Amino acid sequence: FLDRLRRLTAGSGVPATVSGIPPMPFITFDRVDEQVRERRTRFYTECIRRGLFIQPFHHWYIAHRHTDADLDRAIEVIGEAYGVVAEAFPYRR
Numbered sequence: 402f403l404d405r406l407r408r409l410t411a412g413s414g415v416p417a418t419v420s421g422i423p424p425m426p427f428i429t430f431d432r433v434d435e436q437v438r439e440r441r442t443r444f445y446t447e448c449i450r451r452g453l454f455i456q457p458f459h460h461w462y463i464a465h466r467h468t469d470a471d472l473d474r475a476i477e478v479i480g481e482a483y484g485v486v487a488e489a490f491p492y493r494r
Contacts, residue, residue: 402423406419409479409480413483417483424463425460430444434492441457444485451478453474
């Protein structure tokens with residue numbers, strides 16, 4: 402999951418960094434401009450709208466009871482949320 406999350410983040414166009422260990426990932430939105438808070442808020446709002454609650458200020462926890470399908474869905478939702486954020490708050494290097 403962590404490797405997939407890193408690849409997804411790297412290709413998203415959203416200035417963010419994945420950290421943590423495999424059962425405890427976290428995304429930090431990079432302070433590249435004045436829109437960092439807006440990006441973070443929109444990202445987590447979009448995840449929640451799609452049924453995925455992940456902590457915005459603390460590592461997430463992947464438990465034994467999470468199935469492969471759960472993790473696949475989480476990656477899908479995160480990708481969709483990144484898409485919304487990239488469109489709403491474009492970052493140009």
